[in-house]
Amino acid sequence: MDAMPEVLRHMTGWGFTKVDPQLNAGWLVMTGELSTATQGVVQCEVWIDRLFERPLKLWLTGVPKALPRLVPHLSPDGYLCYAAPGTEVIDIFDPVGQTRTSLLQAAEVLELVLAGKMKEDLQEEFFVYWDGIYCFHDIERRTSGLVEMLQLSDTKMYVLTDDVARSRLKFARAGRTIKKFPANIAMITSSAAPRPLQENWPPKTVGQILDWQHEMDDACKRKIRDKIIAAYREEVGGILIVIESEKTGYSYGFIVHDLQRNRPDDQRSTDQRLPIFDCPVQPLQMLRLDDKYLSERNIPGQATFSGRRIGLIGCGTIGSFLAEMLVKAGAGAGGGEFLLIDNDILMPQNLGRHRLGFNNLFREKAVALADELKASMPTAKVCAFASDAKDVCLGGLDLIIDATGEESFGHWLVKAASCPTLHVWIEGAGVAVRSLIKQRAEQGCYRCLTDANSQGSLLSVVGGVQPIFSGQGCEGLYVPFPASVSIQAAALALDTALAWVGDKPWPSLSTRLTDHSYEPATPDCSPLPHLECPACRS
Structure with missing residues (x-):
């Protein structure tokens, strides 16, 4: 039996209107208001899976202007993350109840977001929005030292390593070449957990990167700026910046490409006039692949x-x-x-x-x-x-x-x-x-x-x-x-x-x-040696 007419009837009763024409054949799309207890109502767009197998999706279409630039559970395009992936149980036998429960959960999360709470949750969702090419982090020594960057020919992915021979062994594949990637490398620590901005996201230029970091950790912003300026003055073509959050232990990074693209003929430019802020950046998703991490990840501590x-x-x-x-x-x-x-x-x-x-x-x-x-x-x-x-x-x-x-x-x-x-x-x-x-x-x-x-x-x-x-x-x-x-x-x-x-x-x-037709005879224990054991008593 098709439950969609019943869901549509209830959604209409809750004040939602069907979008015409529909935006996607697999989803019922409706607009309406999401009401909060103390923060008023917010206009939104709701997507309901026509097979009721996927969670309800919700976008805010009327984001309050006073909202801070760094907001948890709200993506730059207005998508509201009201439940962690895998935590919402879809009840396919009660589509109406399931839809209602999802809307109430979304309203509760929005209430906390608009009240300026749940800021700590930002660090956990950052990597959903930091979408870039993979850079494998194969560094065994966590202290500062010489690191190099490689690039894999078939995937164009990068490898950051403190042992080129070891990393080449890990990533060797038939038909693949592994080349050193020419760029300066800067490893920077930050006291802040990374969070996405509500505008200019993802950052596309050095200027937008610095603006974003200023919102989180101004000291980190200054370190990034100084490293980029130093690379510019050395006349290198690009620089990789890897930022490790001391608060979370997570790393993220980006490459500044074509750093010399706007270098003027007049070499006497001051720092304030350095033409670096429009240089393009490429976000990198840092994935740890060092041996210590691989062996400890599933048994932390x-x-x-x-x-x-x-x-x-x-x-x-x-x-x-x-x-x-x-x-x-x-x-x-x-x-x-x-x-x-x-x-x-x-x-x-x-x-x-x-x-x-x-x-x-x-x-x-x-x-x-x-x-x-x-x-x-x-x-x-x-x-x-x-x-x-x-x-x-x-x-x-x-x-x-x-x-x-x-x-x-x-x-x-x-x-x-x-x-x-x-x-x-x-x-x-x-x-x-x-x-x-x-x-x-x-x-x-x-x-x-x-x-x-x-x-x-x-x-x-x-x-x-x-x-x-x-x-x-x-x-x-x-x-x-x-x-x-x-x-x-x-x-x-x-x-x-x-x-x-x-x-x-x-x-x-x-x-x-392993065969439960038998009855166990001996619980786990630590037997003592036999007094006459010829092996351990000799």
Whole structure:
């Protein structure tokens, strides 16, 4: 049933008039007044999605003249942002109620805007209106130092970097050339959060940039002006200005092009007569792509694996997914090193639940996985060892992760390792996933746990599990379970490792049930060593 006639009837009853002719086939456009409790009424234009799948859109057509130049939630063209993207739930079964709710929310936001409130919200919406070409911010050192600018031939995007070789490695693509971009670079800090103006937006000239900055932070305006004047006097063609807001930590920038375009023949001009204010500017959207940011963004305030030496033994179904998670959390970054150890090759029967695919068939798993990780995180130091782990030097590591799922190897590693050791495995045919970390003498080891299991204690599920093997001819036996179980095991290992690197409380033995037809037997805990354990008591 078409609900639009009913919505139109209610909108008319609320004082709105249908625009004739309609401006867009997908939207019902109406004009009317938005009433506020204390600030009067404002003329507006309302757009209602004819399928009722998108939020109502609203523009002010009668913006009060006394409105300040810097206003939250109101774009330069009068668009009123009354709800953050993704926060408004569209009720497709109640279009009339949904429309009414949106109008009331818009009126409430407008009330606060006109009353001069919500100024802090400006900083969050600034980047919606600062629409420019991307400039990737690949700077590891946050202190001042030499930085250079590159440009990518295929997209014309820029890269700001403190290490040209590292950035070239990150952005290398077939058919792409990466050239140095000739321009002065100035890094400037501002005490103010950036906000859009209600006029002359976006700024198109140096003069409009300076006028805008004057409204927010006059000290920053003077620094920008001085840097541009200095570049003009040096007779350079352009200058990149990057402004970092100390209040928000965000950066934004712009390029002044053709800085010498109006240089007079008379070189004795004074500062007041410098012909720089009409020079065009190009806004830049600064996107951080430094390794520190990439590894910390999803876990703010937490320690990452950056700078640590980590060895992952076993690049099978668990290890392959875990390796990717570890790299994206900083393994191999910041001067650290990430070792992948596995002497097996990728076979066709592995493809159903392995991180690697057909393009790596019959390759050594460790080598192929290292190549994949370096393709996705080019600056990570990932070293592959296609050898038996017993033949690899494991000294000097900060953490060893055993993802082999082999009990006998786990027992050997307990004796061989001289650093914290994390074991992760799958119980039975995907019944549960478990992890065990030993980092202190008072914690039980992997051999302690297997001894306890053999005596019927510390089991994952009530009654224990029996492995179910499958196989075809000479293929060999394997335990069937879906890839989702491997990913859950990898996720549990990552959480355990993050707790270790962050020195946070975490039970040494953790269990996650993946087959809920079973009943869990042992809550997460930290078992003590067995008195007669031949591994950790010797």
